[in-house]
Every structure is written in structure tokens, then in C-alpha cells.
Amino acid sequence: MAEIELRKVVKKYGELTAVNDLTFKEKDGELLVLLGSPGAGKSSTLKMIAGVESVSSGEIIMNGQVINRFDPSERDMAMAFETYALYPHLSVFENIAFPLRSPKRAQKYSEDDVKKMVQEVAEFLEIEMLLERKPKELSGGQRQRVSLARCLIRTPQLYLFDEPIAHLDAKLRHRLRRELKKWQQTRKITTLYTTTDYLEAFSMGDRIVILNRGILLQIGKWEEIYNRPAHLIIGTIISDPHMNTFLGEIVSAEDKISIQVKDIRFDIPSEIQNQIIGSNVKEVIMGIFPSKIQPVDRVENKSLKSNNYVEGLVEFIESRGSRRIIFLKTPHSLTFTLQIPLERPIRIGENIMCLFGKENIQIFDKDTKKNIMRL
Numbered sequence: 001m002a003e004i005e006l007r008k009v010v011k012k013y014g015e016l017t018a019v020n021d022l023t024f025k026e027k028d029g030e031l032l033v034l035l036g037s038p039g040a041g042k043s044s045t046l047k048m049i050a051g052v053e054s055v056s057s058g059e060i061i062m063n064g065q066v067i068n069r070f071d072p073s074e075r076d077m078a079m080a081f082e083t084y085a086l087y088p089h090l091s092v093f094e095n096i097a098f099p100l101r102s103p104k105r106a107q108k109y110s111e112d113d114v115k116k117m118v119q120e121v122a123e124f125l126e127i128e129m130l131l132e133r134k135p136k137e138l139s140g141g142q143r144q145r146v147s148l149a150r151c152l153i154r155t156p157q158l159y160l161f162d163e164p165i166a167h168l169d170a171k172l173r174h175r176l177r178r179e180l181k182k183w184q185q186t187r188k189i190t191t192l193y194t195t196t197d198y199l200e201a202f203s204m205g206d207r208i209v210i211l212n213r214g215i216l217l218q219i220g221k222w223e224e225i226y227n228r229p230a231h232l233i234i235g236t237i238i239s240d241p242h243m244n245t246f247l248g249e250i251v252s253a254e255d256k257i258s259i260q261v262k263d264i265r266f267d268i269p270s271e272i273q274n275q276i277i278g279s280n281v282k283e284v285i286m287g288i289f290p291s292k293i294q295p296v297d298r299v300e301n302k303s304l305k306s307n308n309y310v311e312g313l314v315e316f317i318e319s320r321g322s323r324r325i326i327f328l329k330t331p332h333s334l335t336f337t338l339q340i341p342l343e344r345p346i347r348i349g350e351n352i353m354c355l356f357g358k359e360n361i362q363i364f365d366k367d368t369k370k371n372i373m374r375l
């Protein structure tokens, strides 16, 4: 059982603030993912929670108790480091078994228990054929799995996984995403997991914390984040290709508010019109995710009530397995990126029409970059 809370946590390395005023609460048994670009402060956060890095200010609280000054060994946490941190002189078997041989646990497990447990976790991670080797005889991906195995062999109060599958090949990564989630769910161990990959975050996290330059931009379930990203930068972190963004202005005509981008007016949902007026923001950045834009053969009048509409020339097509990314240039020189399924025929130079729902647009304040639809 572990509930973990960070209150205004700061980590400074000299002049650099790696983690800034970080506050969040993780529920017991939850898998919380810290998602952010390299350098966002994910590892520093995990290391402070594990106690291997000191906290510059703020509090780390576990089950209601401030643990800032607790020694790592007193925290009952297992951490898989991004840098593996294996013992070079020990075999893979002994590296994995290491936590079971600590003075506290050695009494608890017989040699047969240890063998069984190492075997189980090694099979799970497909490294059972490597047990006799030394770390220097392993590839990066194999070392990463040994580091993960050493963590999984324990049943601590909290798992801390720092990009635990980043260096594995795509197939194994996909399998392990599902399996690790299952492993965590059946044991109900509170877990903090870091990644730079939004698909991994979305598929694994009960909730996700989006970090950027040490600052928490948003915390929530992936649907909440995808439907209303709180900050413009999130559009680049959780979407590939990135969210389409256009500089625009809030205009009012015929009793309704819309966004003017060059010569085009885009409608916004009627229920947020008052909110937009109330925000007093004039200059905005309109965002729309590529996945929310639908190419259509014809635009029906009735669909225009709830949708926006653009027409443009296909400038470039990029293949991505089962889908293709289209770059569309409108007559007003706006470039839209959208995705279409592989089956739909399309050619460079073709003129196509696209729809996107009013409720799917995002409106960010040009100055603060915050989503004013959430205020």
C-alpha cells in the first residue's frame, strides 16, 4: 500500500532548475506516467522519490509521512534506472537475485525460492538464456531488461521505472507495455513510470503527468489531455505529426464569436462563446490535431453546422504503415497536416476537402500559451 505525494518539489543542480514547484498526488495502486521530452526532469523526480538525489526544497510524502530525509533503504521502493546500474562483477542471475540477498530479506527466501523467482522474472523478460553472463557481455537492451528484472523480483511499496523499455526493439517493447501493465495491476503496486513516448504513456498510464522543463503542464487521464491539452506545447508532446497550429484573432460578427485566420473564419462551439469573451483574449493560436481532420468527397450543408471546412492542394504524402500523412496547402497558404487510411487513394497535386468538428479545435492564448477553453 502506498500513496505518494509531491508538494512544491524543486530540484536544482547549481544554477539549473531541473524540477520546478512540482505538486501531484498518486493514489494507491495507480500507475502514473511522467511524460516529457529529454531533459524535462523525469529522472530527477524519480531519483528524489527514491532518495538517491536530495530535494532542494518541497516535500515528498508517502502514506502521510514526509520522507525527504529517509535513507533509500528505508523507503521500500524498487527503481529501474535508465542507466541500468548493474553490478559488473556479478552474473545476470546474481544481479537479478541481489535484492533477495539483502540482510533484511535473505532469511525469508531459500536458495530454491531465489532460483524460482529469478527464473520466473527472467522468462517474463525473455532473458533466461543470459543468466550466466556478466553485464559487459550484454547488449544495451539486454542490460535494460536485467535492470528491470532486478526491480520486478521485489514486491515493494512503490515501483519507480525510468524509461524501462526505451532501448528494446519495437516488438518486445509493445509486448512489454501490455505485460508490465498486467504485472503491475495484478500486484496492485503503486508505480511511477517515465517515458518520452506518448503512445506508451497513453497505453500504460492510469493517469499521465506532462512535464516540460521541470514544470507540470497537465495531469489527467489521456482522453482528458487529448481532448483539452492545457498548454500549446502539449500539442507537440502527444501527437505525431504535431498538432496543427495557426495564429488567429477572436472576432465577433452576427452575434457569434469565431477565429479569423488569414481570410478564413473558423467556428467555435456555441457553449464556450461566453467563456472566450470572458477571457478577454484577442490574439490566439488555434490548434487542431491531425487525427481530428476528416477528408471528405463532398461537404454537405448540414455538416457545416457542427464542423469547420477547408479545401486545399495535396503538397506532400508521407507513408506511415497503415496510414498516410498528408500535407495540405490552402489557397490562403495555410498548411494542414492530416492522416488518411492507406486504402483511400490520393495523389500529390490533388485538390481535397476536409472537415473538422468545432468541438475539436483548441484555442490557446497567444501570450501565455494556455488553453482558454479550459479556464
Ligand SMILES: Nc1ncnc2c1ncn2[C@@H]1O[C@H](COP(=O)(O)OP(=O)(O)OP(=O)(O)O)[C@@H](O)[C@H]1O
Binding pocket: 013, 016, 018, 036, 037, 038, 039, 040, 041, 042, 043, 044, 045, 082, 196
Ligand atoms: N547530476 C546532474 N547534474 C547537473 N545537471 C543535471 C544532473 N542530472 C540532470 N541534470 C539536468 O537536469 C535536467 C533534467 O534532467 P533529467 O535527467 O531529470 O530529465 P529527463 O526528463 O529524465 O531526461 P531524459 O528523458 O533524457 O532522461 C536536464 O537539463 C539535465 O541536463
